[in-house]
Amino acid sequence: MDGLYKNKYRIDSARLSSWDYGSNGMYFITICTDHMLPYFGPIDKPGVMFSKVGDYAHQCWKSIPRHFPFVQLDQFIIMPNHIHGILCILKQSCSGWHPNQFGPQSQNVASIIRGFKCAVKTYATRHSIDFHWQTRYYDRIIKNGHQLNRVRNYIANNPRKWLAERMTMEKNGCRDA
Numbered sequence: 154m155d156g157l158y159k160n161k162y163r164i165d166s167a168r169l170s171s172w173d174y175g176s177n178g179m180y181f182i183t184i185c186t187d188h189m190l191p192y193f194g195p196i197d198k199p200g201v202m203f204s205k206v207g208d209y210a211h212q213c214w215k216s217i218p219r220h221f222p223f224v225q226l227d228q229f230i231i232m233p234n235h236i237h238g239i240l241c242i243l244k245q246s247c248s249g250w251h252p253n254q255f256g257p258q259s260q261n262v263a264s265i266i267r268g269f270k271c272a273v274k275t276y277a278t279r280h281s282i283d284f285h286w287q288t289r290y291y292d293r294i295i296k297n298g299h300q301l302n303r304v305r306n307y308i309a310n311n312p313r314k315w316l317a318e319r320m321t322m323e324k325n326g327c328r329d330a
Contacts, residue, residue, distance in 0.1 A: 175260050177243055179294075180239065182290060183237050184266065185235040192284050206273065209276045217265060
């Protein structure tokens with residue numbers, strides 16, 4: 154912990170402090186539901202059978218470029234309790250470098266994820282759907298084509314891996330399967 158902010162302890166940022174998260178690049182994002190609850194719907198062999206909030210999360214993810222025109226979406230998947238996606242930031246005039254900083258943010262990864270999470274939570278609240286996000290999200294900067302291909306394969310294979318893990322849990326008598 155870094156210390157106090159407004160007389161409260163604050164958790165250090167998980168972001169890379171020397172990186173400008175508004176700069177052009179590719180970012181692998183994982184966003185989880187609170188307590189990893191399967192709010193988005195059960196998974197079946199072809200994929201997730203979306204709940205209402207899962208369907209809306211899917212629509213919201215696909216609409217990110219309408220709200221942030223400098224973003225292109227690459228591969229993504231909505232799983233029962235988390236989302237994996239690749240965001241490509243492609244700004245025409247990306248001048249200057251601004252290291253990650255604490256405080257208000259706009260036109261960067263944090264503002265994109267904040268807008269996405271807010272939209273899904275607002276929809277759930279308006280429709281009286283019990284739904285909560287985990288407070289943070291995870292990101293990884295994709296630095297080359299090899300990493301990009303590994304991430305794409307991970308995303309594509311996530312449903313199959315999920316089903317295999319659940320089948321193993323059932324065989325071992327786990328209740329959460």
